[in-house]
Amino acid sequence: xxxxxxxxxxxxxxxxxxxxxxxxxxxxxxxxxxxxxxxxxxxxxxxxxxxxxxxxxxxxxxxxxxxxxxxxxxxxxxxxxxxxxxxxxxxxxxxxxxxxxxxxxxxxxxxxxxxxxxxxxxxxxxxxxxxxxxxxxxxxxxxxxxxxxxxxxxxxxxxxxxxxxxxxxxxxxxxxxxxxxxxxxxxxxxxxxxxxxxxxxxxxxxxxxxxxxxxxxxxxxxxxxxxxxxxxxxxxxxxxxxxxxxxxxxxxxxxxxxxxxxxxxxxxxxxxxxxxxxxxxxxxxxxxxxxxxxxxxxxxxxxxxxxxxxxxxxxxxxxxxxxxxxxxxxxxxxxxxxxxxxxxxxxxxxxxxxxxxxxxxxxxxxxxxxxxxxxxxxxxxxxxxxxxxxxxxxxxxxxxxxxxxxxxxxxxxxxxxxxxxxxxxxxxxxxxxxxxxxxxxxxxxxxxxxxx
Amino acid sequence: xxxxxxxxxxxxxxxxxxxxxxxxxxxxxxxxxxxxxxxxxxxxxxxxxxxxxxxxxxxxxxxxxxxxxxxxxxxxxxxxxxxxxxxxxxxxxxxxxxxxxxxxxxxxxxxxxxxxxxxxxxxxxxxxxxxxxxxxxxxxxxxxxxxxxxxxxxxxxxxxxxxxxxxxxxxxxxxxxxxxxxxxxxxxxxxxxxxxxxxxxxxxxxxxxxxxxxxxxxxxxxxxxxxxxxxxxxxxxxxxxxxxxxxxxxxxxxxxxxxxxxxxxxxxxxxxxxxxxxxxxxxxxxxxxxxxxxxxxxxxxxxxxxxxxxxxxxxxxxxxxxxxxxxxxxxxxxxxxxxxxxxxxxxxxxxxxxxxxxxxxxxxxxxxxxxxxxxxxxxxxxxxxxxxxxxxxxxxxxxxxxxxxxxxxxxxxxxxxxxxxxxxxxxxxxxxxxxxxxxxxxxxxxxxxxxx
Numbered sequence: 001x002x003x004x005x006x007x008x009x010x011x012x013x014x015x016x017x018x019x020x021x022x023x024x025x026x027x028x029x030x031x032x033x034x035x036x037x038x039x040x041x042x043x044x045x046x047x048x049x050x051x052x053x054x055x056x057x058x059x060x061x062x063x064x065x066x067x068x069x070x071x072x073x074x075x076x077x078x079x080x081x082x083x084x085x086x087x088x089x090x091x092x093x094x095x096x097x098x099x100x101x102x103x104x105x106x107x108x109x110x111x112x113x114x115x116x117x118x119x120x121x122x123x124x125x126x127x128x129x130x131x132x133x134x135x136x137x138x139x140x141x142x143x144x145x146x147x148x149x150x151x152x153x154x155x156x157x158x159x160x161x162x163x164x165x166x167x168x169x170x171x172x173x174x175x176x177x178x179x180x181x182x183x184x185x186x187x188x189x190x191x192x193x194x195x196x197x198x199x200x201x202x203x204x205x206x207x208x209x210x211x212x213x214x215x216x217x218x219x220x221x222x223x224x225x226x227x228x229x230x231x232x233x234x235x236x237x238x239x240x241x242x243x244x245x246x247x248x249x250x251x252x253x254x255x256x257x258x259x260x261x262x263x264x265x266x267x268x269x270x271x272x273x274x275x276x277x278x279x280x281x282x283x284x285x286x287x288x289x290x291x292x293x294x295x296x297x298x299x300x301x302x303x304x305x306x307x308x309x310x311x312x313x314x315x316x317x318x319x320x321x322x323x324x325x326x327x328x329x330x331x332x333x334x335x336x337x338x339x340x341x342x343x344x345x346x347x348x349x350x351x352x353x354x355x356x357x358x359x360x361x362x363x364x365x366x367x368x369x370x371x372x373x374x375x376x377x378x379x380x381x382x383x384x385x386x387x388x389x390x391x392x393x394x395x396x397x398x399x400x401x402x403x404x405x406x407x408x409x410x411x412x413x414x415x416x417x418x419x420x421x422x423x424x425x426x427x428x429x430x431x432x433x434x435x436x437x438x439x440x441x442x443x444x445x446x447x448x449x450x451x452x
Numbered sequence: 453x454x455x456x457x458x459x460x461x462x463x464x465x466x467x468x469x470x471x472x473x474x475x476x477x478x479x480x481x482x483x484x485x486x487x488x489x490x491x492x493x494x495x496x497x498x499x500x501x502x503x504x505x506x507x508x509x510x511x512x513x514x515x516x517x518x519x520x521x522x523x524x525x526x527x528x529x530x531x532x533x534x535x536x537x538x539x540x541x542x543x544x545x546x547x548x549x550x551x552x553x554x555x556x557x558x559x560x561x562x563x564x565x566x567x568x569x570x571x572x573x574x575x576x577x578x579x580x581x582x583x584x585x586x587x588x589x590x591x592x593x594x595x596x597x598x599x600x601x602x603x604x605x606x607x608x609x610x611x612x613x614x615x616x617x618x619x620x621x622x623x624x625x626x627x628x629x630x631x632x633x634x635x636x637x638x639x640x641x642x643x644x645x646x647x648x649x650x651x652x653x654x655x656x657x658x659x660x661x662x663x664x665x666x667x668x669x670x671x672x673x674x675x676x677x678x679x680x681x682x683x684x685x686x687x688x689x690x691x692x693x694x695x696x697x698x699x700x701x702x703x704x705x706x707x708x709x710x711x712x713x714x715x716x717x718x719x720x721x722x723x724x725x726x727x728x729x730x731x732x733x734x735x736x737x738x739x740x741x742x743x744x745x746x747x748x749x750x751x752x753x754x755x756x757x758x759x760x761x762x763x764x765x766x767x768x769x770x771x772x773x774x775x776x777x778x779x780x781x782x783x784x785x786x787x788x789x790x791x792x793x794x795x796x797x798x799x800x801x802x803x804x805x806x807x808x809x810x811x812x813x814x815x816x817x818x819x820x821x822x823x824x825x826x827x828x829x830x831x832x833x834x835x836x837x838x839x840x841x842x843x844x845x846x847x848x849x850x851x852x853x854x855x856x857x858x859x860x861x862x863x864x865x866x867x868x869x870x871x872x873x874x875x876x877x878x879x880x881x882x883x884x885x886x887x888x889x890x891x892x893x894x895x896x897x898x899x900x901x902x903x904x
Contacts, residue, residue, distance in 0.1 A: 025510045034514045041510035049505060049732075050498075057679055058477045058493035062486045062853060064679070065903035074679060075903045101727020103701030104556055127713055132702035132727065135715040139700030141593075146713070171711075220728065227509055227516070227526055227731035247699075248591030249555030250584035257904045259623075259858055261579055261598070263587040275553020275584065276672065279679035280501075281733045401514060406711050451517035451527045452709045 035415025039224030090206030111246035117161035156188035168378030202379035224288030249274030393445035487867025491676030542658030563698035569613035608640035620830030654831035676740030701726030845897035
């Protein structure tokens with residue numbers, strides 16, 4: 001009998017990017033399915049950080065702001081790293097800059113968008129968007145308007161300065177049709193800001209192909225930049241002249257070392273810089289980005305879909321999905337295990353209602369919270385279960401690391417650069433055992449940690 | 453004959469904190485007098501970063517947000533590091549938080565101050581303040597008002613929401629009387645925000661003693677946090693309830709992991725957080741801060757004054773100060789070489805006009821741009837010379853690293869934790885030779901680098 005593990009190993013053997021796993025320093029005995037929250041450590045990053053600390057900082061000291069024999073050129077890091085992120089998200093190199101956090105970059109771009117659309121003061125988003133996106137609007141001078149996915153286009157009117165959406169939903173993994181939403185916003189005279197935190201480095205993103213105006217994204221998830229890595233921001237070239245950064249710091253000045261009293265913005269996205277670049281963190285991010293660029297988005301995307309598709313098949317075959325299963329009648333390829341080429345996708349209809357999960361059932365199975373169609377989801381699968389927190393802790397105790405998102409989501413991320421099909425089979429097997437044994441009911445798995 | 457170098461070595465032998473130099477990884481053959489721009493590398497930082505990268509990130513991965521056997525507890529870093537900075541600046545632990553950059557923190561606190569003073573919209577500062585401070589006002593909804601040092605108090609009126617000053621001037625090292633200015637601002641109903649970038653870890657700062665409302669400061673100068681280290685922000689406890697952060701990110705939420713759609717601020721300065729803490733950079737900063745705390749501010753301040761005083765004496769005795777010298781008739785101790793106890797200080801009069809340097813003279817001497825009185829200056833000495841840029845480059849070629857500040861300032865910083873009196877004597881000797889030889893006239897020393 002061919003087990004899931006046998007099939008997983010076959011898929012790993014055939015995987016053209018399987019060897020990239022060796023470029024990461026993954027702990028033994030762990031199945032890591034949380035790279036969508038914190039990417040793993042590239043081995044090159046350890047070496048690069050040692051070089052930055054010892055040679056660039058320790059030895060060359062202040063001189064490293066300019067080019068040195070040891071590397072240096074710290075002043076160029078934000079543009080250089082941004083330029084390396086650009087091809088991963090369908091942007092030109094000079095349209096992307098690495099700096100600050102996603103939150104701070106959202107604050108800058110919300111402010112900038114309001115200046116570009118005088119007379120309009122609404123930022124439109126959806127309820128349940130990643131919290132910091134909404135909070136940034138709430139802290140800004142803009143008025144927040146929220147509309148459910150199926151009502152977003154109807155909510156676009158002449159008050160809306162900016163449509164701000166997260167491309168791949170952090171909880172469900174549901175993915176917006178970037179081109180369609182962007183077009184609808186433009187038809188209403190609004191700008192669009194895409195949060196790519198759960199997209200960049202994992203799913204196909206073509207900002208310029210979609211005509212997007214602005215974007216932000218995270219450095220510490222699929223880009224493997226390290227905990228709290230700098231984020232990035234994109235502004236389409238056509239908006240560069242009109243771009244006004246309300247957090248107008250000296251590093252975004254046209255001539256920072258002239259020390260003028262009057263702010264004058266640097267050309268293009270460089271004016272999005274505020275304070276001094278975080279050199280250590282930015283150097284680590286550069287290593288992660290280089291590794292993603294080396295693999296290439298096409299291969300990353302194909303593997304991502306194959307991984308999540310295989311995981312879903314394993315869930316189905318082990319009987320862990322509620323009945324009726326969303327996979328029934330769709331055949332094996334519908335879940336995406338063979339990659340995009342074999343998938344008969346349902347059309348992406350951004351005006352359709354968000355599918356509501358059926359009510360929670362028995363404790364032995366889970367409800368898929370992510371789209372079945374691999375073209376409509378990010379590089380993750382989420383499942384609802386009323387005891388999702390305890391299940392997650394019980395899995396971690398078995399060395400399978402996913403994460404919990406309140407109130408009832410168990411989330412597995414498939415970082416295609418280093419996750420294997422074997423990881424998927426092992427994770428599902430562990431989940432099956434946890435569900436069957438009821439071990440998650442233990443008290444130790446129910447105490448909430450500070451960070452979940 | 454007792455040379456300057458002999459005297460320097462005597463002073464080093466008697467220096468009670470001389471041994472802390474061994475805690476830093478300083479390059480051989482270099483006299484480093486630029487710790488006011490980028491602090492040196494503490495040896496402990498190298499080890500700590502390796503631990504954070506290998507064990508906390510690489511091995512424990514996402515689990516390190518909570519406490520782990522390897523340390524972890526990343527979520528507590530901003531408050532923990534802030535709490536360790538607090539005693540260095542006369543604040544309570546819960547009034548300080550480490551986060552973002554000085555620029556971004558200025559943006560937050562300018563916004564917060566405007567909310568606390570409804571009906572007032574002026575931010576008062578001085579021309580020639582560090583550029584990012586002024587630029588942040590220019591990018592904010594506030595109106596900027598600039599007044600020269602001797603006119604600041606007169607410029608305080610009922611329009612002024614916030615007086616925003618840099619405690620120690622980055623170019624001249626001139627230090628404001630924090631208590632007097634704060635009192636004057638309060639008398640006018642305004643709040644005060646102090647930029648401590650050139651103060652924290654080097655000069656006495658007593659925020660609560662002075663009644664200060666808000667402050668920001670830099671992690672990569674005297675705190676030795678590494679290039680582009682996170683900054684810190686202080687808000688006096690009495691303002692915590694009214695504190696509104698316009699960059700209202702999820703990490704400043706009362707319950708970030710509840711993922712609520714509605715922003716609700718965390719208690720106290722924690723609400724100043726925006727995005728995910730920069731764990732690698734914050735860990736490096738913590739090492740630098742711990743080292744400063746270990747030495748203690750009293751010893752750091754005494755050594756700082758002794759170093760700059762000795763440097764000034766060396767300049768005078770080598771005939772490098774213009775005539776008449778500002779030191780003439782003040783005696784040896786007036787420059788501060790014996791430390792604060794021996795100094796007969798001139799009273800600090802914040803309403804006196806800023807001393808204007810005499811016109812540039814011959815090329816063989818320099819004009820002191822810093823206050824002669826060690827109680828009125830920071831841990832630096834600045835000298836004007838029309839060829840300051842080329843002089844700085846010629847000194848760097850000789851292994852003496854100071855820096856240039858446009859248009860004509862040559863600046864030497866005395867990081868008391870690792871600079872020796874021998875460093876001072878060697879630097880002055882090198883400067884004497886550079887000035888005498890005219891080697892700075894070489895073409896190679898006149899080409900401006902990107903970062904100066």
